[in-house]
Amino acid sequence: xxxxxxxxxxxxxxxxxxxxxxxxxxxxxxxxxxxxxxxxxxxxxxxxxxxxxxxxxxxxxxxxxxxxxxxxxxxxxxxxxxxxxxxxxxxxxxxxxxxxxxxxxxxxxxxxxxxxxxxxxxxxxxxxxxxxxxxxxxxxxxxxxxxxxxxxxxxxxxxxxxxxxxxxxxxxxxxxxxxxxxxxxxxxxxxxxxxxxxxxxxxxxxxxxxxxxxxxxxxxxxxxxxxxxxxxxxxxxx
Amino acid sequence: xxxxxxxxxxxxxxxxxxxxxxxxxxxxxxxxxxxxxxxxxxxxxxxxxxxxxxxxxxxxxxxxxxxxxxxxxxxxxxxxxxxxxxxxxxxxxxxxxxxxxxxxxxxxxxxxxxxxxxxxxxxxxxxxxxxxxxxxxxxxxxxxxx
Numbered sequence: 001x002x003x004x005x006x007x008x009x010x011x012x013x014x015x016x017x018x019x020x021x022x023x024x025x026x027x028x029x030x031x032x033x034x035x036x037x038x039x040x041x042x043x044x045x046x047x048x049x050x051x052x053x054x055x056x057x058x059x060x061x062x063x064x065x066x067x068x069x070x071x072x073x074x075x076x077x078x079x080x081x082x083x084x085x086x087x088x089x090x091x092x093x094x095x096x097x098x099x100x101x102x103x104x105x106x107x108x109x110x111x112x113x114x115x116x117x118x119x120x121x122x123x124x125x126x127x128x129x130x131x132x133x134x135x136x137x138x139x140x141x142x143x144x145x146x147x148x149x150x151x152x153x154x155x156x157x158x159x160x161x162x163x164x165x166x167x168x169x170x171x172x173x174x175x176x177x178x179x180x181x182x183x184x185x186x187x188x189x190x191x192x193x194x195x196x197x198x199x200x201x202x203x204x205x206x207x208x209x210x211x212x213x214x215x216x217x218x219x220x221x222x223x224x225x226x227x228x229x230x231x232x233x234x235x236x237x238x
Numbered sequence: 239x240x241x242x243x244x245x246x247x248x249x250x251x252x253x254x255x256x257x258x259x260x261x262x263x264x265x266x267x268x269x270x271x272x273x274x275x276x277x278x279x280x281x282x283x284x285x286x287x288x289x290x291x292x293x294x295x296x297x298x299x300x301x302x303x304x305x306x307x308x309x310x311x312x313x314x315x316x317x318x319x320x321x322x323x324x325x326x327x328x329x330x331x332x333x334x335x336x337x338x339x340x341x342x343x344x345x346x347x348x349x350x351x352x353x354x355x356x357x358x359x360x361x362x363x364x365x366x367x368x369x370x371x372x373x374x375x376x377x378x379x380x381x382x383x384x
Contacts, residue, residue: 121372135308139274139368142342146366234375236272236368237383 118153118188120233124225128163130174136167136238137175137182144186154188157228161194161221165201168193170210183214194221264294268301268379272371276312284313284384285326288335291382297333303374304330307340307367311349314339317356324356331357340367 014020121143125136140158147154158167166172168191173179182189195217198209211217218224229235271288273281292300306313314337317323327337341363344351351358364370375381 119369119372119376121368139308143366143368143372146342146369150365232376234372235381236371238274 118155119147120155120228120231122157122159122225122228122233122235124221124235124237125158125160125164125167126162126221128166133164133167133173133175137178139238140189141182144182144189148186155190156186156188157190157192157233159192159194159218159221159224159228161197165193165197165209167191168212168215170212173212176212179212180214191215192221192224193217194219194224196220264296264299266299266301267295268374268377269303270371270374270379270381271302271304272381272383273304273306273310273313274308274367276309278316280384281313281316282323282326285323285330287382287384288330289326292330292333292335300334301379302330302335303338303370303379304335305338305340305364305367305371305374307343310367311339311343311347311355313337314355314358315349318354327356336362338362338364338367338370340370341365343367 123136123140125133136158140156144154144156160167167175168179170176179191183191191212191214193211193215196219198211198217201207201209225235269291271284273284275281288302288304292302304313313323314327317327331337337358339351339355339358339362342365343349344363349355351363371381
């Protein structure tokens with residue numbers, strides 16, 4: 001690879017997954033020394049890889065700061081388990097045979113969505129003016145209605161970071177009641193808050209950010225977006 | 239993540255005007271542009287992005303869908319009145335770009351696509367703009383929000 005060129009995404013992924021030849025690895029290390037962007041990419045990819053591994057590991061929630069991620073993982077496992085029950089009913093012995101080889105939830109997680117094939121959509125909200133937040137909720141609700149009317153299974157996540165977090169903050173969100181109603185009405189709709197933003201608010205403004213009930217906290221909004229895209233979710237910026 | 243990186247690379251390329259030099263490297267692309275704003279500056283810039291994108295990849299190599307919903311329908315409303323916008327949209331259509339309009343928005347805002355939107359037929363209308371964008375991504379389209 002030409003040293004002047006950008007490394008391809010495949011190359012960087014292979015580097016993170018330790019799949020490069022020693023020569024290529026040396027090249028990558030040489031560039032990492034002075035390429036801030038590359039450093040950042042590698043760091044983010046490693047983080048995503050580690051988090052995915054963590055979320056898929058079938059362990060009880062650790063009593064540390066990552067419990068929220070584990071909780072999200074558990075929620076996901078429950079949905080997958082429910083989906084799996086249906087699939088087993090439909091496909092009978094063949095699937096049971098496959099599933100019995102499954103070492104853990106990771107295999108189940110790959111199989112179930114294919115058989116069920118739900119739409120998976122994430123909305124990214126990073127701006128917090130009340131008019132903007134209203135249009136976000138309108139769009140989310142229109143989409144949920146659309147999937148309901150057309151009898152499509154769908155999982156939808158509203159991921160907030162930066163200014164968008166105000167959508168989900170108790171005492172600040174102008175739409176707390178509406179969100180509560182939407183949570184009740186659509187069980188496949190999840191509102192997600194970014195832990196990095198919560199910490200930033202605490203540091204910079206000295207505010208203890210309290211969230212609306214039922215909001216899931218994840219480590220990083222951006223990492224969650226990448227994780228979801230890797231898992232085949234559609235990305236919509238509103 | 240691929241999509242996000244794609245967007246970054248794409249903007250880097252269109253900024254540098256290096257598109258033509260890379261045309262042979264991109265292969266086939268499927269891309270959905272998401273339009274849900276109505277300010278003229280953003281819409282004009284979006285049309286510019288789309289043209290640059292086609293220049294970089296080659297019109298025979300790209301399946302390009304522009305999906306409009308909510309305030310984004312302003313793009314075709316403006317093209318209906320403003321000759322400059324109309325030229326740009328017509329030119330993109332000649333290169334095979336599809337302009338898709340959200341039926342929910344037409345209904346909600348009581349817009350008559352035959353009279354209010356530039357060169358729009360029933361075939362251009364999708365039931366839900368957001369669901370269309372999600373569907374396109376599940377079919378391998380990259381997402382770009384200008």
